[in-house]
Amino acid sequence: MQCKELEAVLESGGLHSLPSEARAHLAGCSGCQDLLADLSAIVVAAKRFPREVTPPDRVWVSVRAQLELEGIIRDREPVVAEGVPWWRGVADFFRPRVLAGVGAGLLAVLAGSYLVEHHGTGHVAESRPASPAPVQVSQKPTIAPAPSEEKPAVRTAKPLGQPAREVAAAQGPRPTAALELRPSPSEDIYFGNSASVLDKTESSLPSRELTNNAAVDAALRQNLRTLNEFIAECQARLKQNPEDQLTREYLNMAYQQKAELLTSMLDSGRSEH
Amino acid sequence: MLPQQKMVRGLLSVVGAGLFLSAAAPAFAGTTEQQEERHFTVKDRPMVIINNIVNGRIEVKSWKNHEVVVTTTMVPGKVAVDAEQVGDRIDINASSLVDGVRQPHEVEANFQLLVPEQTELQLRTQTGLILVEQVNGDMKLQSVAGDINLKEVSGYIIVKTTGGSLVCTLCSGRLEFNSISGGAQILQPSLSNVNVMTTTGNILYDGDFVRTGLYTMNSGRGVVEVRFSGTDSFDLNAQTYRGTVDNQAADFLKPDTHGKHHSQSKFSHSLFGTVGQGFAKVELSSYSGTIRILKRD
Numbered sequence: 001m002q003c004k005e006l007e008a009v010l011e012s013g014g015l016h017s018l019p020s021e022a023r024a025h026l027a028g029c030s031g032c033q034d035l036l037a038d039l040s041a042i043v044v045a046a047k048r049f050p051r052e053v054t055p056p057d058r059v060w061v062s063v064r065a066q067l068e069l070e071g072i073i074r075d076r077e078p079v080v081a082e083g084v085p086w087w088r089g090v091a092d093f094f095r096p097r098v099l100a101g102v103g104a105g106l107l108a109v110l111a112g113s114y115l116v117e118h119h120g121t122g123h124v125a126e127s128r129p130a131s132p133a134p135v136q137v138s139q140k141p142t143i144a145p146a147p148s149e150e151k152p153a154v155r156t157a158k159p160l161g162q163p164a165r166e167v168a169a170a171q172g173p174r175p176t177a178a179l180e181l182r183p184s185p186s187e188d189i190y191f192g193n194s195a196s197v198l199d200k201t202e203s204s205l206p207s208r209e210l211t212n213n214a215a216v217d218a219a220l221r222q223n224l225r226t227l228n229e230f231i232a233e234c235q236a237r238l239k240q241n242p243e244d245q246l247t248r249e250y251l252n253m254a255y256q257q258k259a260e261l262l263t264s265m266l267d268s269g270r271s272e273h
Numbered sequence: 274m275l276p277q278q279k280m281v282r283g284l285l286s287v288v289g290a291g292l293f294l295s296a297a298a299p300a301f302a303g304t305t306e307q308q309e310e311r312h313f314t315v316k317d318r319p320m321v322i323i324n325n326i327v328n329g330r331i332e333v334k335s336w337k338n339h340e341v342v343v344t345t346t347m348v349p350g351k352v353a354v355d356a357e358q359v360g361d362r363i364d365i366n367a368s369s370l371v372d373g374v375r376q377p378h379e380v381e382a383n384f385q386l387l388v389p390e391q392t393e394l395q396l397r398t399q400t401g402l403i404l405v406e407q408v409n410g411d412m413k414l415q416s417v418a419g420d421i422n423l424k425e426v427s428g429y430i431i432v433k434t435t436g437g438s439l440v441c442t443l444c445s446g447r448l449e450f451n452s453i454s455g456g457a458q459i460l461q462p463s464l465s466n467v468n469v470m471t472t473t474g475n476i477l478y479d480g481d482f483v484r485t486g487l488y489t490m491n492s493g494r495g496v497v498e499v500r501f502s503g504t505d506s507f508d509l510n511a512q513t514y515r516g517t518v519d520n521q522a523a524d525f526l527k528p529d530t531h532g533k534h535h536s537q538s539k540f541s542h543s544l545f546g547t548v549g550q551g552f553a554k555v556e557l558s559s560y561s562g563t564i565r566i567l568k569r570d
Contacts, residue, residue, distance in 0.1 A: 213328065213369075213380060216399045219418035223435045223453040230472050230493050234560070237514075246514050246541050250493055250560045253470060257453055261435065264417075 001025040006032050015039055066193060194255045195235070201262050210265050220265050227258045307349045311356055313341040318410060319361040320393040321386065327352050327369045329383040330401040330419075335390040335408050347382040354382060393428075420455075427463075438474065456495060464488075471495060475562075479569070482507045482553040489556045497557045498565040501525075506549030515561035518544045522568045 001009075001021045006029075009022050015036065018026070026032050067073045202224070210217050234251035238244060313319075319341055323331055329347075341363055345354050356365045367382040383401065388394075394412035396403055403414050403421045411429040414421050416437040423430065427445040438455040441448060445463035456474030459467065465486040469476050475495040482488060482505050490497050501507070501522070508529060511518050520526065526546035544566070557564050 211399075213399060215328070216417050219400070219436045226454055226473055230560075244514070246512060246558065246560070250491075250514075253491070254472060254493070257451070257472060261453065264435070 003029060003032055007035070010036070010039065015043065062193075062196070066196065194259075195231075198255065198258050198262065201266075202258075205262070205265060220261070224258070224261055224265070227254055227261065230254050231258065305348070306346050309345045309347075309354070311343045311345075313343070313358045313363050315339055315341055315361045315363075315389065317361055318391040318393065319363060319389060320395070321388060322362070322364045322395040323367075323384055323386075323397065324365070325367045325382055325384065325396075325398040325401075327367050327380045327382050328400045329367070329381045329398060331384045331386070331396050331398055331403045333386045333388060333392075333394060333396070333403075333405045333408060335392070335406070336387050337390070338387075339389055340387075341389070341392075342387040344385040345382060346385075348380075351380055352382045481505055482555060484552040486553040488553065491558045492562055493560045495559065495562045496565060497559045497562065498567070499555065499557060500567050500569045501548060502569050504549070505553070506551060507547070507553035507555045508551040509544065509546045509548065509555045509557070509566065511544040511557040511564045511566065512541045513559045513562065513564050514541045516542070516559050516563050518542050519563050519565040520544055522548075522566050525568050526566070 001024070003025075006022050006025050009018065013019075026036060064073070210220060231251065231254045234247050234254060237247045238251065241247070316339065321333075321341060325331060343356065343363075343365060345367075347354060347367070351369065351371050352367055353370050354365065354367045356363065358364075365384070367384075369380045371380060381401075388408060390407065391409050393410040394405065394408065394414070396405075396412070397415040398419050399416070400418045401416075402419050403416055404424075405412065405414070405422070405426050406424045407426070409427045412426070413431045413433075414423075415433045417435045418437055419434070420437045421432055421434065421439045423432075423439070423441045423444055425443045426441075429447045430441070430444065430449070432439050432448070432450045432452075434452040434455040436454045437452065439450050439452075439457045440460070441458065441462065442460045443462070444459070445465075447466040448459065448462075448464050448468070450457045450469045450471070452471045452474055454473045455471060456476060457469050457471065458477045458479075459469075460477075460479050462478075462480045463483065465483045467478070467486075467488045467490065469478075469490040471491075472493040473495055474492060476490045476492050476497045477500075478488070478490060478498070479500040481502055484506060486507075488507075490499075497511075503525065509526065525548050526544075527548075529545050529547050529551070544564075557566075
């Protein structure tokens, strides 16, 4: 048995009841002996830790609601602990902890951003050769489409002044649609959480003026509407095509901007009033 | 009409006019702007911070003296301006003294600054223009609805606006711009690192790309336009989901010769290519706007 095989045995079977081959290897390998000693020390230390504190019910309510929203789970078992009225969890969840909400939103967005980047790397690394396809570009000047345009303009497949096939060959193969990586459920949850936290923060904004300044108020609210429209557009698109990476990146950027805008709106209100 | 009646009416109109003027006088006096000049002697490279949470312009120009001169124009009694100097740090705050929603001109503080050429800036305003000329140093400029105009500045430049636009002429160093509805125009730059992001604004980059430079420009719904010169050298990656890639420089762009496999998404229109040797890296994207690439004459 080699060191790597022993590591695999330790991972799958734990520290106890090692097979005879593993024991034989351990007897003659100081490196693996050290590894086993370290793992044993970690296990002992971990057992000394106090038991994990049970998270509050509202966390489970939120997680379950999000999972149901995303279609990851469908059953509707009660998640609130017995004896606690359902409205208690909801009320706790909606407590106006505005700054905490924004902070959580930012964290969720940052985590989402990390996942998106991580996902993006994986996408490139796991691309597989498939049938070559031409570059889709327009050769002549075009007019910018209106934002309300539903379908992308049809472009002639004509690459950079060379025949399409040549360019496609020079650029190498492109991945097939089947190999486009789907976002992981955790990534979706992060996105869902970001949206949820940001929406709740937005709903806690005062309806009256935020600042002492009508022009600034109008600009802030107008830009919030702009962002919300863009986010809705990206969300609708992602619902249709969850593996659309470009849309995902734009959605992530829009969430970050919204989190910053809400923070700025809340700060304005606090410093003025 | 009897002469007595005429006299009484004349008197009444004189008294009425007097009453009107006496009532209106404080109001007019209240909107009279006042100018105040403060001088701060500095030794080395100063850091000037202006936090203008009312409206107003901020103009910064450089001079050869080791002194920062701040000229403030405001309506007394409506805006409070506090300034302090700690070493080479000069910190200025302007805040409103009145309650209730006001029109922008009513709560306004305008700043004109003269600073040494090597100065770091951190400026924040709400609706007024921020103008910076011939200053070398890192700067962070923030505005809600005010535009930002930079001319011949260099350093690490961070610009954040909610709706204000940026015009950056002859800038060098590194630029980061982030806005929701503001656009960005980068003209004749010598920037080695550019990162521009706007949700609905347009982006125009008209100038050379520095060798080994990194240029990322993204717009959600706006047009992203790049005008390069024939002597430039860069790899290009342009992507749009619902817009179009308008390549008006097909004669200068050739397929990427560096052997990198570009994975084209089935969801977007993409263009990969190289100009010259491909020393710099240019990444453009627009969610639903046009990406236009053209060569300057």
